[in-house]
Amino acid sequence: MIYFDKVTKVYPNAKALEDVTFTVESGEFVSIVGHSGAGKTTLLKMILAEDKPSAGQVFFDSINIHKTNRRDIPRLRRRIGSVFQDFRLLPNKTAYENIAFTMVAAGRSDEEIALDVPHALELVGLGDKKWNFPSELSGGERQRVAIARAIINQPDLLIADEPTGNLDPIAASEIIEIFKKINEIGTTIILTTHNKKIIDSLGRRVLTLDQGHIARDDKDGQYVI
Amino acid sequence: MFWINTKRIFKFGLVNFWRNGLVSFASVMSMSFTLFVVGGLFLANNFMNSALDEVKSKVDVSISFKTDAPGGDIEALKNELALLSEVKEVIYSSRESELANFRERHKDNEILMQSLDEVGNPFGARLNILAVDPDQYDVITRFVENKTSPELGGDQIIDQVSYKKNVVDKLLRLIETSQKVSFGISFVLALLAILVVFNTVSLAIYTSREEISVMRLVGAGNFYVKGPFVIEGIVSGVLSSFIALVALYPAAIWVRDLTAGVYGGVNLVSFYTANFGKIFLILLLTGVILGLIASFWATRRYAKV
Numbered sequence: 001m002i003y004f005d006k007v008t009k010v011y012p013n014a015k016a017l018e019d020v021t022f023t024v025e026s027g028e029f030v031s032i033v034g035h036s037g038a039g040k041t042t043l044l045k046m047i048l049a050e051d052k053p054s055a056g057q058v059f060f061d062s063i064n065i066h067k068t069n070r071r072d073i074p075r076l077r078r079r080i081g082s083v084f085q086d087f088r089l090l091p092n093k094t095a096y097e098n099i100a101f102t103m104v105a106a107g108r109s110d111e112e113i114a115l116d117v118p119h120a121l122e123l124v125g126l127g128d129k130k131w132n133f134p135s136e137l138s139g140g141e142r143q144r145v146a147i148a149r150a151i152i153n154q155p156d157l158l159i160a161d162e163p164t165g166n167l168d169p170i171a172a173s174e175i176i177e178i179f180k181k182i183n184e185i186g187t188t189i190i191l192t193t194h195n196k197k198i199i200d201s202l203g204r205r206v207l208t209l210d211q212g213h214i215a216r217d218d219k220d221g222q223y224v225i
Numbered sequence: 226m227f228w229i230n231t232k233r234i235f236k237f238g239l240v241n242f243w244r245n246g247l248v249s250f251a252s253v254m255s256m257s258f259t260l261f262v263v264g265g266l267f268l269a270n271n272f273m274n275s276a277l278d279e280v281k282s283k284v285d286v287s288i289s290f291k292t293d294a295p296g297g298d299i300e301a302l303k304n305e306l307a308l309l310s311e312v313k314e315v316i317y318s319s320r321e322s323e324l325a326n327f328r329e330r331h332k333d334n335e336i337l338m339q340s341l342d343e344v345g346n347p348f349g350a351r352l353n354i355l356a357v358d359p360d361q362y363d364v365i366t367r368f369v370e371n372k373t374s375p376e377l378g379g380d381q382i383i384d385q386v387s388y389k390k391n392v393v394d395k396l397l398r399l400i401e402t403s404q405k406v407s408f409g410i411s412f413v414l415a416l417l418a419i420l421v422v423f424n425t426v427s428l429a430i431y432t433s434r435e436e437i438s439v440m441r442l443v444g445a446g447n448f449y450v451k452g453p454f455v456i457e458g459i460v461s462g463v464l465s466s467f468i469a470l471v472a473l474y475p476a477a478i479w480v481r482d483l484t485a486g487v488y489g490g491v492n493l494v495s496f497y498t499a500n501f502g503k504i505f506l507i508l509l510l511t512g513v514i515l516g517l518i519a520s521f522w523a524t525r526r527y528a529k530v
Contacts (some may be wrong), residue, residue, distance in 0.1 A: 048442060071446075078444035088439045092244045104233055105445035107226065149443065 001026045001157065001188055002047060007056035009042050009212075016042040017053070018212040024190060026156070029183045031199050032192045033223055034209035040192040043209070044161050047190070048082060049073050060157075078106045081150030081187075085162035087142040089134040095121065095145045096130040099152050106153050120148040124178060140171030147178055151187070158182060160191045164198065172198065196223035230448060237449075238456020245457070248429040252461045253468070255425045256515060259418030260469035260508045261476075266411040267507060268477060268493055273404045275496075277397075286356075286365050286388045290349040292320065294382035299350055306354055309368065311361035316353040323348035349384050362388060422515055426461070427523035430454055437524075451524040458520030462512030469508050473497065 002024040009017040017039045024030050032040050045051040046058045049065050058065045060076060068076060089098050096117055103113045121130050124144035134142050143163060150158055160179065164172035176198055183189050193199065199206060199222065206221025207214055216224065242249050290299055299317070306315045318326075324346045331337050341347075354369075356362050366388050430437075433454075440450045477493040497504065 050442070074441070074444045074446045076444075077442060080444075082442055088435070088442070090436050090439055092241055092436070101440070101445070101449075102443040105440070105443055105449050107230075110229075153444075 001028075001061060002190070003059040004043075004046070005057045005059070007043075007046065007053045007058060009039070009046070009051070010054045015212050017046075020056070020212070020214055022207060022214060022217065024188060026188055027183075027186055029179075029189045029202065029204040030191070030207060031202060031204060031221070032190065032207045032209060033194070033199060034192075034215075036194075038209040039212045040209055041161055044082075044159050044190070044192065047157075047159060048077060048080060074105070078153055079156050081153070081155035081158045083143065083146045083150050083158070083160040083163045085165040087134070087139075087146045087166075089142060089145055089149075091134055094131050094133055095126060095137065095148075098134070098145055099149045102149050102152050108153075116152060120152050121145075123151075124148045138171075139166050140168070140174065143167060143171070143175055144178070147175065147182075151182055155187065157188045157190065160189065162192055162194065164193065164195055169197075173201075176202070199223040230452075234448070234452035235456055237453035239460065241453050242457045242460050245429065248425075248432065249457070249461065252422070252425040252429055253464050255418070255421045256461055256465035256512060257468040257472070259415065259422050259515065260465050260512050261472055262411065262414045262418050263511050264469055264473045264504060264508055265476065266415065267504065268473065268480075268497065269407055269411065270404075271496055271500075272480070272493060273400065273407065277400050277404075286354045286362060286369060286386065288352045288354070288369060288386050289384045290351065290382055291384045292347065292349045294349060296350075298382050299352070303352055306352070306365075306368075309365065311356055311358070311364050312354055313357045314355040316355070318351045318353065320346055320348055320350050323351055419515065423519050423522065426458060426516070426519035427526065429457075430520070430523040430526075451521075454520045454524050455517060458516030459513050460516075462514070462516030463509065465516075466505070466508040466512035469512075470505055473504070 004020050004022050007017055007020045008015070014037075020039075020043070032043065034040050042051065046053055047060065047065065049068070052066050057067075060079070063076065065076065090101065093101060099117045099120055100113050103116065108116075118127065118130065121127050124147055126141060126144055126148070129137060129141060134145070137145065143166075147163075150160075158179070163179075164175055167175065172195065179189055179191065180202075203220050206216070206218045206223070208216040208218075208221075208224065218224075288302075303315050303317055306312055324341075327348065328338070328341070354365055356365055366386065369386050437450055474494075474497060477497045480493045
């Protein structure tokens with residue numbers, strides 16, 4: 001599903017990725033670990049077409065992401081759900097509206113939106129907070145809104161960049177449980193994290209990045225740094 | 226689908242405008258100021274123009290004839306003058322009407338009236354000549370002076386040719402200069418105000434750039450990212466044009482009262498009420514176009530991701 005082919009990314013004063021090659025199959029749950037600055041976020045940005053590689057190519061199925069017309073990028077992004085450490089919700093929209101906006105952007109009808117959004121909010125356990133603005137929610141609740149938003153269009157791939165970084169341990173494990181459920185229904189997940197406990201409890205594939213290189217690729221990995 | 230999309234964009238834009246409270250307020254205020262300047266410019270320009278017209282219409286060359294000048298000669302001169310392309314109108318005033326005018330002006334002065342009764346009618350007939358353009362009075366006076374030269378016998382019928390040239394010239398120059406100055410000032414003011422609007426609107430969008438990048442990341446196309454900002458810009462423009470329109474009314478009253486002594490004939494308030502629709506349309510259009518340009522420009526700048 002995702003294929004990195006000898007990807008190198010050089011920023012003006014640092015090399016973020018160097019000659020990175022790996023494949024993620026459909027339905028996998030892959031964790032990417034590494035120190036700060038190891039290149040984890042850069043790698044995710046490549047998939048979302050937020051940034052371009054200096055050399056090499058990134059494929060989403062058969063689509064060469066960075067050779068795609070700018071106008072087709074929104075359509076590509078609608079196939080990817082993304083969750084971030086800092087939630088990145090729209091501050092001026094309620095929980096309900098944040099999720100609905102993603103459906104609007106995908107061109108869904110009002111009926112579908114009215115049907116699916118409450119359902120997604122129930123799924124992440126926020127059925128009673130749909131009219132709250134992000135500023136009125138706790139960190140864990142905001143992240144759950146972000147997850148509901150990420151999965152509302154039934155994406156093929158879910159990308160989560162340090163989703164538990166700002167959360168307390170209980171909220172963090174709740175979030176991971178939600179991810180597991182999403183993976184079980186067939187969504188591919190790529191997760192970056194610093195949290196050893198999470199990696200060890202997941203027991204799934206782990207890619208270890210070190211200074212822009214892939215240092216390890218373990219099938220049922222442990223957090224080894 | 227297009228209709229649904231447009232409806233959604235409008236809704237998003239209006240809701241954002243409302244929820245962005247302070248920022249929307251700031252852009253509306255700065256835009257109102259701009260539109261006030263634009264409206265003021267329009268009113269001031271009209272004020273100057275009507276003042277100029279007023280002065281122009283009061284300028285004339287007048288020929289007073291001797292009391293015994295034959296009516297036929299006067300009529301001949303009048304027709305000759307009327308043929309000149311520079312002459313707009315020649316108004317004939319008979320001896321009797323000159324007397325009547327004088328009596329009317331001095332009816333409270335009994336001594337004058339009594340002496341008039343004794344003397345009879347001391348006034349000659351008069352021709353008032355209006356030029357098409359004030360600059361052409363020179364040509365007309367030269368023509369009249371040639372006619373009145375003693376060699377042609379003109380001094381036998383014409384008593385005096387009067388033309389308040391210096392006063393008129395000074396007044397015209399004063400008005401033209403003040404028109405230029407006021408245009409310059411208004412231009413600079415309008416430019417400044419437009420910059421302020423652009424800054425405020427782009428600041429509003431700058432504060433939303435995080436929001437814009439989020440919209441991009443969830444796969445929103447240009448239409449959904451930029452659309453609501455454009456609607457916000459239009460809403461600000463419409464609201465501001467209302468505010469500016471309302472604010473111009475007391476300003477017009479103030480100017481009218483201030484200038485009442487200078488030009489009795491020019492009344493900004495009545496101009497404002499008479500041209501209300503036109504002014505409103507100008508302000509509304511300017512406001513909407515300003516809002517559109519500012520939001521387009523700012524989204525272009527900040528909506529890349």
